[in-house]
Amino acid sequence: MASFDFSRRATMPELMDTERCDFATFQGCLQDLARVNRLTLAYRPTLGFLDGLAASGRVPRERPLRILDVASGHGDMLxxxxxxxxxxxxxxxxxxxxxxxxxxxxxxxxTPAAAPVAWHTGDVFAYRPERGFDLVVSSLFTHHLDDASVVRFLQWLEEQAAIGWFVNDLHRHSLPCRFFAAASRALRLHHFVQNDGPISIARSFVTEDWRRLLDRAGLPAGSASIAWWMPFRLCVARVKP
Structure with missing residues (x-):
């Protein structure tokens, strides 16, 4: 904790990105991350974005709405x-x-076998879907990237999403970092989660970061909205005209 400088994004790697492990270990980590997502209301911003699209009539009714979740993890968001x-x-x-x-x-x-969900493995920047997507969403993904890769991802989102996209991530601040470090120990979460949670927060964003990254990606000013969600989520939404 004392080593984090919250005035800038941290660069310390996370165990999930660097440690090789077997399936049972990784599955246990994903299950505890899904538990954290439920406890921290992590799905609410993304579902709120979908609610807004539905209310504005942007959700197609004549065919299925096609959505890609980048860095889908345990699949709980989908x-x-x-x-x-x-x-x-x-x-x-x-x-x-x-x-x-x-x-x-x-x-x-x-996931129920009959659910209309397909799971794929691959690098998002090399992914070439057979069909396009109406929406692309991601949750807790962009903080794993350096700034240049975030800019590249924003440009990729613009290319791939016909209707819009939504980035759901964390707000960099010492308060949630300290709280998560204590809570993850008390809840006896997976050791990957205990280690990576505070690092994830330190690697994440403040509003000015997102403004700068959106500008570098070439998005016109005001074309994407940046919103803070309780508790300490910072999300970026884009609905195309």
Missing amino acids: RQILAWAERRQVAVDLVGLDLNPWSARAAREA
């Missing part, structure tokens, strides 16, 4: 989106993409 779609009576075609091959297996095992 399962939440599927539940949202069922409540809204919206047909969906969902795809989860993750770099770690264990993620697709873990997500598939946690």
Whole structure:
């Protein structure tokens, strides 16, 4: 904690990005991350974005809404989106993409076989889908990237998403960092989660970071919104005209 300088993004690597492990170890980490997501209301910003699109009439009704989740992990965000779609009576075609091959297996095992979700393994920048996507979402992904890669990802989102995209990530601040370090120990979360949680927060963003990165990516001023969500989420939304 004392080594983090919250005035800038940290560069310390996370165990999830660097440690090789077996499937059971990685699955246990993903399951505890999904637990953290539930406790911290992590799905709410993304579902709120979808609510806004539905209210504005941007969700197609004549065909399934096609959504890609980048860095889909345990698949819990897509399962939440599927539940949202069922409540809204919206047909969906969902795809989860993750770099770690264990993620697709873990997500598939946690998802009903009949769900309209496909799980793929690969690097997002090399991913060439057969069909385009209406929406691209990501959660807790961009803080794993350096600034240049975030800019590249924003440009990739612009190319791939026909209707819009949503980046759901963390707000860099000492308070959630200290709280998570204590809470993760008290809850006896997976050791990867205990180690990586504070680092993730220190690697994440403040509003000015996102303004600078959006500008570097070539997005016109005001074309994407940056919003703070409780507790300490900082999200970027883009709906194309």
